[in-house]
Amino acid sequence: MRLEKVKILGIVYKILYHHELKGDKNELLNGRIDYDKAEILIKNDLESQNILNVIYHEAVHGLSTAMGIDLSEKQVETISNGLLCLVRDNPELFDLRGLEGGLK
Numbered sequence: 294m295r296l297e298k299v300k301i302l303g304i305v306y307k308i309l310y311h312h313e314l315k316g317d318k319n320e321l322l323n324g325r326i327d328y329d330k331a332e333i334l335i336k337n338d339l340e341s342q343n344i345l346n347v348i349y350h351e352a353v354h355g356l357s358t359a360m361g362i363d364l365s366e367k368q369v370e371t372i373s374n375g376l377l378c379l380v381r382d383n384p385e386l387f388d389l390r391g392l393e394g395g396l397k
């Protein structure tokens with residue numbers, strides 16, 4: 294199953310999978326986020342594990358921009374890796390359905 298969208302602070306980003314992705318300097322990329330079009334672009338032949346890493350990475354870029362905190366590439370990398378580990382180790386922490394307002 295592939296994710297088709299992710300909501301980042303109220304903005305829904307479409308996740309699109311492409312055969313080849315290039316950055317502004319024509320460099321090959323595994324992913325990129327387009328704020329104007331509200332799209333996250335992912336290289337489509339990555340292993341599913343790496344696709345998830347790239348989606349988290351681009352989502353943290355999206356958070357950084359939306360919150361105006363201007364994280365560096367290294368900070369985005371570190372936080373997205375840590376966040377993915379946290380979610381993996383504690384899925385119940387991130388499934389808030391039925392929990393909010395009920396934690397006592």
Ligand SMILES: [Zn+2]
Nearest residue numbers: 350354366369
């Ligand atoms: Zn990045």
